[in-house]
Amino acid sequence: MNQKNWTIGVDLGGTKVEAAAVDASGSILKKIRRPTAVAGGPEAVAREIVEMVSDLQGAGPGQALRGVGVGVAGQIEATTGVVRFAPNLKWRDVPFREQLGQILKLPVALTNDVRAATWGEWLHGAGQGCDDLICLFVGTGIGGGVVSGGRMLSGCSNTAGELGHTTVALDGPVCTCGRRGCLEALAGGWAIARQARNAIQADPAGGRGILQAAAELKQRSATPEDVTAQAVARAAQSGDPLAGRLVEEAARALVAGCASLVNAFNPCRLILGGGVIEGLPELVERIARGVAQEGLQAATESLQVLPARLHGEAGVIGAAALARLTVSGEP
């Protein structure tokens, strides 16, 4: 293990903060977690991160900590490190990189949480050694990151990679973004759960298998409101026909969306992660076959479709890697 140049990566979400000491090979030396001090505003969250950094200092291998990287679920201004908007934290225009840097007296790198996870998979996960890749994270929502020609794409206002909000069904179901038929509105975790609840209400007998799976997860009796994508996945895996149909609908949307992304970006690797993929790992193979069939031959002949490797740790590992790169003058 290369323990020089160790850094700390922070994954800052609306409910929890995770922070890890990570060495230059992407290995986690120690990881800690806390509930996010949302109510206290940016100052409280900054203090919380400072305490966590201090906790992790001991985990480092003797050498001084080089820097801290933070992935935030929100829109970040690249040059200033201002959090433009982070709905889960209820922040608007918070100069968080500066605030945190002043207290820590260390270099701080700030990026979007999904971008951080893409950095993680690229440098230390399923994307290692690859110059052209897409990471698509299918969780409650769907987001991603794109590396092209050896560089992470950031776009005009640093929001490149909103891959969940690509229309795959013009007249499809309404998305949280207001449009119809976004990939996320067909295959995101919240959308799978919504489709399941609607189907159960329309046909309570057919929905029994999914409700039972929801009850097993909750360890109590379940109503349609308790149904999650995880319950649908569980029911599908035990052969429930309705759950199987719902998963197949989501898979069909994912194939169309992934083939579109592959045609547009022409990556060497398409890396699939997030809760929905982890709950239904067979989707990776299903999407690989579908994209090979539906994508343009020129775009798919050199494509590999792979599962993400870092799972829940991609965010902290990626944020730490970004801090390391920032300290050494890249990217």
Add this chain to the structure above:
Amino acid sequence: MNQKNWTIGVDLGGTKVEAAAVDASGSILKKIRRPTAVAGGPEAVAREIVEMVSDLQGAGPGQALRGVGVGVAGQIEATTGVVRFAPNLKWRDVPFREQLGQILKLPVALTNDVRAATWGEWLHGAGQGCDDLICLFVGTGIGGGVVSGGRMLSGCSNTAGELGHTTVALDGPVCTCGRRGCLEALAGGWAIARQARNAIQADPAGGRGILQAAAELKQRSATPEDVTAQAVARAAQSGDPLAGRLVEEAARALVAGCASLVNAFNPCRLILGGGVIEGLPELVERIARGVAQEGLQAATESLQVLPARLHGEAGVIGAAALARLTVSGEP
């Protein structure tokens, strides 16, 4: 005008070859055109281009010609300059860059024709000075090019930018690529013509206006088989209700497709060109409004939607610019 470093740009299609002497400011000094010698195979086409280059030598400003750039409607291998596949020329695996370079004894740059047009718009058209842009060319087919962070994206096998083959309607009409509901299958020129022919066959009375427009273009009486996207555009512009509906359907698909591309790539400029856009220039404003409404705010707040500026000359100007860059060691 900067007439030093002049180069020649060639737009090589299945029916015609255009070649132009272009100075370093992107101005055309002289342009010529010939039917493509497809029947003679790559050798005949290479000889044809050599003759055209020789014709254009006199147009140059005294300084020696620096190089020749060629845009080919096909898939090009970036490192070798081999034309992998060019259906309109009936070529497979033709080492055309090498063949042409050996006869010309000059540096030759080879790229895809749509990529060449994107180079043209970026360096000398509506994209000047911009580091993050998408060019979407809506002609008979739909293709595009993407510049991100000041670099032209090429992808893993040099086919990035197949923006017409992104699904916008999962169960939509069949596309030439075999999938359903690609943007091109809803808004490409061939697709608009197909929709019109189907609509006229279903309702001959309602189709009279479009048939009349087709007859005016053909200067003889017209049958549904004579209907083109141009005829639909012409009828729409004189207020024909069916043509208006067909254009609106295409516009709706273009808005969805463009909003998706803007969300995914986050460009500063979306540049719209090609025959369908030139025939219906009001589409630019329609798409701009639609994307502002449907795209994510973070991705659209800094976006400009603009018409392409170089029209039919983007290909030769871009190919010439690429030759100039290649000679000077970029890109």
